[in-house]
Amino acid sequence: EPEVTQTPSHQVTQMGQEVILRCVPISNHLYFYWYRQILGQKVEFLVSFYNNEISEKSEIFDDQFSVERPDGSNFTLKIRSTKLEDSAMYFCASSSLADTQYFGPGTRLTVL
Amino acid sequence: GEDVEQSLFLSVREGDSSVINCTYTDSSSTYLYWYKQEPGAGLQLLTYIFSNMDMKQDQRLTVLLNKKDKHLSLRIADTQTGDSAIYFCAERTSGGSYIPTFGRGTSLIVHP
Numbered sequence: 001e002p003e004v005t006q007t008p009s010h011q012v013t014q015m016g017q018e019v020i021l022r023c024v025p026i027s028n029h030l031y032f033y034w035y036r037q038i039l040g041q042k043v044e045f046l047v048s049f050y051n052n053e054i055s056e057k058s059e060i061f062d063d064q065f066s067v068e069r070p071d072g073s074n075f076t077l078k079i080r081s082t083k084l085e086d087s088a089m090y091f092c093a094s095s096s097l098a099d100t101q102y103f104g105p106g107t108r109l110t111v112l
Numbered sequence: 113g114e115d116v117e118q119s120l121f122l123s124v125r126e127g128d129s130s131v132i133n134c135t136y137t138d139s140s141s142t143y144l145y146w147y148k149q150e151p152g153a154g155l156q157l158l159t160y161i162f163s164n165m166d167m168k169q170d171q172r173l174t175v176l177l178n179k180k181d182k183h184l185s186l187r188i189a190d191t192q193t194g195d196s197a198i199y200f201c202a203e204r205t206s207g208g209s210y211i212p213t214f215g216r217g218t219s220l221i222v223h224p
Contacts, residue, residue, distance in 0.1 A: 043214035103154035
């Protein structure tokens with residue numbers, strides 16, 4: 001069964017450093033999403049991406065964040081200058097229509 | 113804004129029924145979802161219900177919706193140790209944003 005994959009599973013970085021989180025969505029899906037979950041808190045929407053552009057973003061998704069689909073398979077989330085409060089699980093998801101989303105296993109980001 | 117609330121923990125004995133509860137605030141919610149997250153894995157869509165339904169049954173899973181009270185529940189019959197996971201309730205409306213609003217998740221612990 002096709003699945004969404006994410007790498008790395010765990011990323012540790014120093015405050016102020018740039019990180020890139022990678023996702024490979026399901027191959028025939030057209031919509032892509034990033035969510036995050038700070039430990040003990042709710043899963044929060046960050047951004048959705050369709051047709052090579054951002055279709056929706058939340059207040060969390062400020063200028064420090066960017067997304068890219070550099071090729072036909074990868075979907076990346078970049079955080080330019082990480083802060084301590086960026087420590088969280090980051091989930092990628094994809095969907096064929098703007099409906100049922102399939103999630104990856106997540107990347108745990110730890111900012112020291 | 114929309115809000116989804118769940119209790120954080122539920123402990124049951126193997127073979128018993130589990131009932132995980134969720135409340136939401138958005139009266140225009142149209143789709144209500146239950147996701148399951150096993151350790152190290154992504155959020156897996158378990159089931160969903162439309163707001164014009166009161167109940168949906170799928171094998172051991174029963175979803176009950178009380179739209180008046182904005183209360184959603186997931187009942188797992190004959191709970192097994194493999195059901196131990198975090199269960200997320202989510203809701204979204206039919207128009208505009210397709211992004212669901214998630215609760216914090218309920219950790220279901222099944223003990224022998």
